[in-house]
Every structure is written in C-alpha cells, then in structure tokens.
Amino acid sequence: MKSSILKRSIIILLAAILQIILFSFLFTDLFRSIEHIEAILAFISLIIGLTIIRSELIGNFKIAWIILIFIFPVFAVILIFLLQRDRKKLKKNIMENAHKYERKYKLYDTSHLNYHERQVQLLNHHAHYNVCENNETEYYEIGEKFFRQLIIDLKKAKRYIFIQSFIINTGEMWGSILEILIEKAKTGVEVKVMYDDIGCFATLDPKYPEFLESKGIETQIFNPVKPVINTNVNNRDHRKIIVIDGEIAFNGGINIADEYINAIVKYGHWKDMGIKVTGDSAFEFAKIFLETWSFSRNVSVDVEKYKGNVETYNISNGLCIPFSSNPIDEDNLAVDLLLNIINNARKYIYITTPYLIIDDMMQNALINAVKSGVKIKIITPHIWDKKAVHMLTRSNYKRLCNYGIEIYEYTPGFIHGKTLVSDDKIAVVGSINLDYRSLFHHFECGTWMYETNSVKEVKEDFINTLKISKEITQEDYNKSFIYNFFIDLLYLFAPLM
Template sequence: MILLTVILLAIVSLNTAFSYYIVFSEEKRDVASTWAWLLLLTLLPGIGIIAYLFLGRKLLYLSLFNDDILEEIGLPKVVELQKELIKSEKLHVPETLLQRQPIKLISLLLESNQSPLTTNNSVSIIANGEDKFDQLIKDIDKARHHIHMIYFIFRMDEIGSKVLRALEQKAEQGVKVKLLYEPAGAKAMSKGFFDRLHELGGVAEPFLGPKFLPISLRTNYRMHRKLAIIDGGIGYTGGFNIGNDYLGLYEKMGYWRDTHLRIEGHAVRTLQSRFFMDWNAAVPDHMLEYADRYFPPSHSKGTSYVQIVSSGPDNESEAIKKGFIKMISMAKKSIYIQTPYFIPDDGLMEAMKIAIMSGTEVKVMIPNKPDHPLIYRATLSFIGELIDLGAEVLVYDKGFLHSKAVVVDDELLSIGTANFDIRSFRLNFEVTAFIYDQRLAEKQVELFKEDAEVSHVLTKEMIRGISRSEKMKRQISRLFSPIL
C-alpha cells in the first residue's frame, strides 16, 4: 500500500512538473494548445506525460534550414524589388484580377514568407491518380540532368515500385536522382527497398530519420510536402503521395479524389530552392550546391501568376494559414473549400464566420470516410457551426476526398499539401501554391461541382439529430483539436 502511494505521488508530482513546464517554459506556445495539454495531463496523469513526449515537444531544429541558396539564385532581391513596386503601385498583375486587388494577398505572402510572385507559368490541375502518375513517369523518362523528389508517403507496392523502377533507369543513365521521404510514411518499407537505386548512384534518404533507434519517435514535425522537380523546368506539388491507395486501390477508402499541380515556368525555381533547403537540412552527407543546371532559364509562355509558399514548425509565421485568411477576407461572392480535415484555429474560424455572415456563399467539401476518427469528429464539430450560420457543407460519397484546394470568387485559388487544420499550419512542413489565374480558378470550381454531384449536403437536421453520446465525443475531440 505504501509503495502504491509513493508511485501515485510520483506520477502526480511529475504531472505537475510537466504542467508547469508547458505553461512557463515554452512561452511561445499558443494558448489553445497550452490548455489542451493541461487538460490532457489533468485528466490522464501518466498517459498524458507519455503523449506529451511523443506529441508535445517543440522543434529543436531552430536553424534547420540554410537559405543561402535563396541568395545564390537572387530570390531575396526579387522579393525586395516587388515590395518596392507594390509601394509605387507599379507591380504588374493580371488585368482580369484588377478589381480583385490581389496586391494585398501578394504583399502578405512577400512579407510573411519571402515568396516572390512568379510569372509565365503554365499550370495544369491533375484530379486523379492515374493521370498524375502517368504524367510524372513520362516526365521522369525524359529527364536529362536531375530528378528531385520529396514525398510524405512512398509505398512499397505496385505504383511505388513502378515509380522506383523509372528512377533507377534514369540513375543508370547518369541522371542525378535524389529522393527525400518522411519516415512515418514509410513504416512498411523494407530496409533494402532503395538499395538498387543507391547502387546506380541515386540517393534516397529519410527526413530527419532516427539516428540511434530502429524506429522514429517523432510524431510531430513531419515532412508533409510533396514535391517533384525534373531538370529544373517541371515541378509537381499537391495532395498525391506515391502508393496504390492514391489510385483508389485501397478497398477500405475506395476511390481516391485528390488534386495536384504540374507547373512549368518561373515558379519551378521556388520549388527547386525549397527542395535544396529541405535536402541539405536532412542529408548533410550529400549536400547540394548551386549550379546553373539546377536553375535553368524558363521558356514557358504560360499566363499564370504563382506564389509558392512554404511553412513549418521551424518558424512561426504560419504563412499558409495567413494566406487562407486573407483569401477568405477578400471574397465578395463565393468561397469553395475542399479538405479532408477541417480544424481551423480561432482566427481562421472567425474569418469563415465573418464571410458567411457578410453574405458570401461558402461551400466546404469534406470526406465521408474518416481515416482518423478523432480528427473527423473534431471536423464535424467545427463544420456544424458553419452550417448553423448558413454555409453549405457537402460530404463526398464516392470515396475518400484528400484534395486541399481553396477558390475565391472564381478568380483566386490555392492548391497544395496543407490541410485546413492546425497540424498543417503549425506542426508539419507544408507547401502551397497561391495562383492568380481566373481560368484555373474556374477549372477548380468545375471540379468542385462535379464532385458535388457524388456528394450529399450535410444539413442542420443531420447535425442536430445525432445522439447525445456522439455530441459529447465531438466536443471532446474538439477540445483536443489544437494538439491532434
């Protein structure tokens, strides 16, 4: 009995110490996350401590990324020049968007992320896995100098092996192949999966993989970006990872609805610089150094204006979230959002509410098949508030909706890797393209409307008709949403 008392006192003391640490030590942690952790530690002593060790620790890599490459390709000078042009009202923007005044959004992303506005981009929206992988492999087959890739998930299955074979063939031809993957997304990968690629001169490495343990204990701060850059002239980014499930071959999830971008033009330089920083931070033994061949001049005559914005726990700007808030606040007619998870923080949620109450048509599409039940319940809690205010929420019934897209007034759009949730804004490394192109915005709205045909509307009656126990589960999930 005495021993049990001592153990309980030790747990309570340790729990109290952790609580003080969260409140007083990590001064820059947001208030919502602080309260969520205090609640978990109070309700589940011991278990809460273990959860904090896996989920709650702040990122220690404060100088993780070296941005020297940005200086070498001249991006900071371009950013400063564009800031001056904005001040003198001389920055050129598409004539079709003059009434939208996109300068405000452009300026925000210049300030918060040092993201230059790029021109002459030819951008294609890819809405299904077959098209994405067919085009990607075709571009890989045409590579002459280098192939750079980052993926959150790279599965050891049919499509993963097909992409890997294509990379191996190019490595055998002397093309420089570099692949960065997230360890958490490669749990089922055999140890020798990339051996042949390495033998042929390619390099495939985990992002901040474990150095002393056989498995990674890093639950947060994941590399969620999906990038592919081929010969410095073609870039890909968006929601698709590499695996059979992204072709709709995973029976549990069914058809996989996602959105990806293929870009040719000046925006590829920004994607390439992002890869350089990520690669050099994660793989210091194979550092990439600037060479003209990695940043060739673009001959694209496309008409899309694009800003590539990245964010992550290495800085606190939350630039992608700020971009979403600004887009929503600029809306005069309509806002269309597709996201697998809808867990906004207070600022983003308030922007959504203001838009709805101001008479803006707001439509949000979410999946009907949750891959994370706790997160999905939190999503439904937030969604219920928007429905009460007059938003239309559609639930995609054909399969799993993984698309991450925002369209405002059929004129401005964003597509990338960031979900509409706190994890994407604060805890993961993400990248999103903000695109100023009415034609592409209208194309994305068409895709939204096509998806709406295989969706059902979530009504107030449906939200209010759930059981008392389900309501409680949703509220509890929402309480912990800042740390999910």
C-alpha cells in the same frame, strides 16, 4: 520486407515502453521523497499554466495544455520538458544548416494588383518566396491523369529528378516511376528521392534506401524514427513535390501509392488533385526540395546549378508562388495565408479537404466571411479513412452550417485533395489539410495562383464534384448527448495530436 518492418516496430515500441516506465519510476520515487508533494505540484502547475496563458500559442492549444497540466501534472511537466528540448534541437539543426542553403528572392511590385496584393506581400515581401510570371499551369482533377502526365514528363528528364513524398508504397504507381528513375540514373541524370519515415513506416523496408542507392538513386529518409523518446516524431514531412530539370514541377495531395490512382480500392473511389507548373515556378519547387534536403543530410547545396532553362518558354499566364510551411517558423505561413484569403474574399470560397479540424480562429474567419456576404462551400469525404478523425471532422459541421456555410460529403468515396478557389482570381493547390497536424505540426507546401488558367479549372472541378456529393443537414450532425460529449472531449486535445 514485412518481417523487417515488424521487427523494427517491435524494437521501437519496446524501447518507448521501457523509457516511459523508467521515467515513471524516477518521478514517482522523486515525488515520494519530497514532503508536501501535492502542494508543490499544484504550484508548478499554476506557474506553467500562467506561462502558457501568456504565451503566443493560439487559444485552442492553450486550453488543451492547461487541462492536461491540471489533470496529469507529472505527465504534462515531462512532456513540456521533452517538447521544449526537442523543438530547440530541431530548430538548431535547421538554423545551423541555413547558411548551406540561401533562399534568394526578388521583391515584387504589387501596385498594379487589386486586393490580392496582400497575399503577394505575405508570401513574397514577408516570407521571401518569389513571384513567378513565366508559367504555365495544368490542373488534374484526378490522380490517374496526374500519374499519366507524370510518367510522360519523367521520361523527358535530361539533368535531374527530385521526388519528395510523404508516402511511397510498392505497387503499380511506384513501380512505373522507379523503372524510369533507374534508367535515368544509368544515363547520368541526377536522381534524388526523399520520403517521410512515418509515412513509409509500414510500406517500405528499413533497408530500402540501400536498394535505391545501389541503383544510383540518392535517398534521404526524413526525420527517421528512433527507439528514443522524441516529440519531434510528430513533425512529419507531408510535402509532395516532383521536379524535373528545374523546368517542370508537380505538386498537390497525391502520394506515390496505388490507392491515389485507383489502381486499388481502399475507401471507395479515391479523388485526389494535383497541379503541374512549367516555367519559373518549377525552380522554386526545386529550392523547397533542396532546402529540406540540405538540413536533413547536413550538406551544402549549390542551388543555382539546378535552375532550369525556362527563358525559351516565354509564357505569360497569371502569377504563381510556390511556398512551404513548417512547425519551426515563428510565423505559421499556411495559417496566415488561408486567413488572408478568407478575410479578403468578396464573392465565394470553395474548399476541398479530407479533414476539417480547425481552431476557433479559423472557424470565426469563415463565419465572419459568410456574414459579410461571401458564399462558402466545403467538400469533405463521405467514406472515411480514420474513424476518430472523421468524427472530429463532423463535429465542426454544426457550428459552421448554422451560420450558413454549406458542407458536402463526397459520396463515391474518399476525397483527399486539398484545394481552395476564391472569386475566380485565387486558387491554392497543395498538401495542406485543414487540420491541426497540417497547419501546425507538419512540413507542408502548396502552389498559390492568381489569374492562371488553372484557377478556372479548380472551380469547375469543385462544381462538378458538388453534383456527386451530399449536402450536410441537421440530421447528419444532431447526435446523442453521449456521442457529442465524447467528441467534445476528444476535440479538446486535438491540437496536441
């Protein structure tokens, strides 16, 4: 397997290098043949810069692009051309397949809700995700508990199993799941597995889908990496969804790899969180899965046949709205939802995130909330998985802490969970990190909950996690001038990464 992965990596790397060299030669020869090239480049840069300023991009993206244009005008022009071309292709692909999947929804009456009706209106009235009342939720504060329950429920599957994961890695976790999937496929259960190509680039053999298909498991690689320059390679499927019979669904930050259940140790103790929904919400997650499956495979999907038999549950425990976001929609739902929660909080907001790399708009929203009397606490990892990303995360500490936002680092190791709880009313558990990649470049998903039993569980887990976390002080973010200069420089281009 390692040889196949290495061979594929070398082919893609060499192809990319050759294309970059070719582009460089073409543009160099072109510019050498044109008189007054510096003046022409300056004019083009000015026009593109003005266009970006007047565009709907958020401020941090505008700054990054304008700096890039004026420092590397030729490279920036090529990159902008490729981005526009590839974005149009991806959007066209999704739109052309939209008719093969129809998102049916019902408008929910929000008149009986308090101030949280704004989030319901955003997710339901605007984004067209169904509000589910017939639910039961179960929160898992650690990957091991999530995994144990997942195995129990997978064995109960009678009709279908859908699995969508950013990372799948061979080992104890995937081995246990795969054994069940193979047995279920033999009995006629429909099994579909979808994983991201970049997420599994170094973990699965390029021919792994053939192996799974031979076992009766339908397999789809999301956005396969090809030896052709394509900026959509940055748009990854970061979602984690498992649906069983349209009656049970799992969501959260937990990928299918052994470090997520602490079967192996990579960065100290790995703390991840997930949610199980039973009832109407499970079918909503099936829809999110099938929507991605349909445009990835270019196939029509009869969504209704995957509806679960949930009438017998007769559950009434708050509200749930499973939702998703992607980099193609004009409205960025993940950002809009987070800002909505922050702006409407009255007492507190508690957040866990492995990365804290946010734009000025999000920072200002958090700061304004604190100024209005809202207590905000954020937990990030103490042991990092990516040095540069951790440095960028810490670069946000100073400004946020100076305004009274309390930031803690999870001292036992790496906290990978993505949770938010507010005012004992609202909680969100999902795949969305507080960084540019999740908020603007990736396909993501989450579970929004209102007054379910899991809202209390998310809060209790946060408070317990605080007890083994270190509060950030001035000593942690007061660094040398050279260090801060390097981080500020790196942060300028963070939106494009």
